Amino acid sequence: MAATDVMVDKTAAMIAAPVTAADWLVIAPVLLPIMFGALLVMIRHSIRWHALIALGVLAAMIGANVLLLMRVLEVGPVSMTMGSWLPPFGISFTVDALGAAFSLTASVVALLCCASSVRDIDAAGRRYGFYPFLLLMMAGVSGAFLTGDMFNLYVWFEVFLISSFGLLILGSEKPQIDGATKYAVLNLVGTTLFLIATGYLYGTFGTLNMADLAVKAGQMGEVAPLMTLASLYLLAFGMKAAAFPVNFWLPASYHTPPVITGALFGGLLTKVGVYALLRTLVMIFAVERAVLSGVIGWVAVATMLVGALGALAQSDIRRISGFLVISGVGIMLAGIALGSVGGLSGAIFYALHSMLALSALYLLGGLMRQKGGSFSLHTLSGLYLASPLMTALAFIIALAVAGLPLGSGLWPKVMLVRASLEAGAWPLALAILASGFLATIALGRVFILAFWRNGIAGQPRLEAGKVSLTGYGAVSVLVIAILAMGLAPEPFIRVTTAAATGLLDSSAYVHAVFPAGGVQ
Template identity: 80%
Template sequence: MAIEGEIVGRTAAMIAAPVTAADWLVVAPVLVPIVCGAILLMIRHNVRWHAVVAVAALVAMVAANVALLMRVLAEGPVSMTMGSWLPPFGISFTVDALGAMFSLTASFVALACCAYSVLDIDATGRRYGFYPFLLLMMAGVSGAFLTGDMFNLYVWFEVFLISSFGLLILGSEKPQIDGATKYAILNLVGTTLFLIATGYLYGTFGTLNMADLAARVGQADAAAPLTTLASLFLLAFCMKAAAFPVNFWLPASYHTPPVITGALFGGLLTKVGIYALLRTMLTIFAVERAELAGVIGWIAAATMLVGALGALAQSDIRRISGFLVISGVGVMLAGIALGTERGLSGTIFYAVHSMVSLSALYLLGGLMRQRGGSFSLHSLSGLYAASPFLTLLAMVVSLAVAGLPPGSGLWPKVMLVKAALDGGEWPLAFAVLLSGFLATIALGRVFILAFWRTDAVPAGGRPVEAPGQAAASRLGVATITLLALAMVGMGVMPEPFVRAATAAAGGLIDTSAYVQAVFPPGGGQ
């Protein structure tokens, strides 16, 4: 009888229904880059195929993410649990509009960067694993956006951090090693805090399934250390997102690797920290977020202004881009501090915009280096005469990053300012506007010195492009043109993005659909 009872108990904890083909979309954005990355390792000596396989994998990721987002917007959140164990015993991948939007945007940006790299990464970079590292990093990024389990979120953080270490030191130049050391140490501190908070969370509730936690945290007794847990996660994810005052690792490291790596990092990695903050602070710790709203608001304002002022103080294009990444993190934190549907919609829309525009800004810096011979504003000049079309692209990217029309950054900032004013948080609204004004000055300074000025000449004269470099330059222009079209599209026709962001924000505020996707009515828990 005991054996029969054990069998009955185990059966009750298992998923009996077969997995439908449509449900495999939930894990496809993670499965595709892992499988293709493994294939690249198997053909590591045939480096001429690496770029082809990587581009094909990222095209498949984009297609899977498009289908997944369409399904989520039409049907609501979807979930798939591994190993046939019912949640919370099995590890779930749970996708709502927020995760699907972020995963799609990340894969689109990675595809553009991968296309840029086809002629930019030489045989040595391919031989030492640029493309396997890239695909592994994208598996980690997508896994973080799609997982429904806190420990699994930690695992995917580790996956993309390990691969990002490899990308950061690829080339083994002294500045890269120095930047990678700072990046590694400070990110490991953040990861350790994340792990401690996760262990504390499990010790308190006995589960790490996000949907299960969303239900249990609301029913916790007064003795549960909810504010402590929320504060630990806030600190850990603020460090991951490079928010003030734990932002110093980013400008110390993002300018050291090749431009293509900086574009991937600047566009994608800090957004994983923002996503983790949105998921934990809204889905799990909604009440505690409200208690910490004032602290988050001050962090947001300080991050915006430190980033914008830092960009004004720099003369290296890559460092300017890094500080603008930090300033954008502050803008996104403003919506988390507000916690309203409009504020969260602005944060989500701004995150999508930031992935595209900041990656484009880094790639633009690479083309400016190719045409002008330097990353320094002290040496760059005359780029308008050298390439009027590149000047046009630079104008579009700069307007988008600064939050000016017709770029993609305008509408999310309008949404955030309106939300702040509606909530009586006028200092936060002022910080968003002031940081945008300072970013406009910083980017205007780049434009005036690098494109309109004609008197500066880099040491050794201007570079002469070899045929291969000219082809790489044309491919780079085509890539940035694609990203610029996406930015203008979001700026001129923002309605679909606003609707998707509003749906994502609504899912964060009302978690019932997210919980029911994991624990359907009548399915048991």
């Protein structure tokens, strides 16, 4: 060892204070699924334990996320930097109200989908890794929501994408392979753009810490190619979120896997892309977002209308759900285009609603398949007589997805329309209302044909099939959450407003990472 190596004093670059127990909450939602996902791989021959362990881990993730959100709302953003290196040298996990709310909602959806899978995933699916893939996917999703480093965000994207590939092909049926191929190729294009943009970002700033970037982007606006970087991230994350015109991969793939997988994907994965757009365009590239607001607004309008019109044109319940996912992404993009507290709060609220409501819609499609024997509106009928309970659940889910009263989708749309009118963005307000009207027609068509229609001429009367009680339970819990958000929105609006305010004023986020003001 050289003498110079011995004499180097690294203490000034290291964190000397011990990590408090409360700080471990920051990484608990990532650490738990990684550890137990690896455990499930190691006990892959004892598949009878997989579902039980996965349910316990996801329940523990919810507990950790609840405590984390409570702490963030009480004390503001919190940060934990890996390896005892001071940021920006060490990789930071930094959590504000936005990340904590997204992570909590995602873990709730994952737990309910996992509960529904207990009956629906057969021995072959368990043997080939459904539950390890599920936990590792949740590690990637949670990591993306909680990380404070752009390259680390890329890593977590890769983690959940690799796991989602495994879930997508589980069963190895021809439509699944076809859908997985399209999903993989087009998502890898988006990932490549993300990696190029991140390399360019590091070459420009010499750092990838988000708090550091938020400060330096404001200082280097005249000399750094910030518009190029913002545009690259808009394209990359827009593809991940399935925004128009790079949305075609979603309806080509989300209808092919088992319904449980579709519910996870439809509820969670596009929201990671929306979250990344919020974090980069609003917090880091605020000035560039304002310049691009017109482009983002028209992309939002096109995404809303293409998704809603696509849902009208479909007869398969899973395809209808996929196009409604796309339409909802457009509504969230509208809030990013507006960039105000009201617009961003509405977009965040809509994202949380969409996680719950779209997952419920996919799971409802599975129940309809079990009861009626098909996903097609050409053959489904008489479900009201076969199951009044399912009909009631379907009615509430339809109200929520369409943005009608009682459901969770009403208030975020009201917030976004109000913010659009206040900003003079009439096209955005009209598109939000028009997409809701078209979604109402699409879901009303499902309701009339599958539930109210009493038999089809030339076909035998429906014989009610056996429906999973765990499936009913998962959908019922989601419906309760949807009703809670629709009937008592004030607590959710407070959280989303805090999240929006934190994005627009990142000083608390920066202080959590650099408490002494030592931005490098």
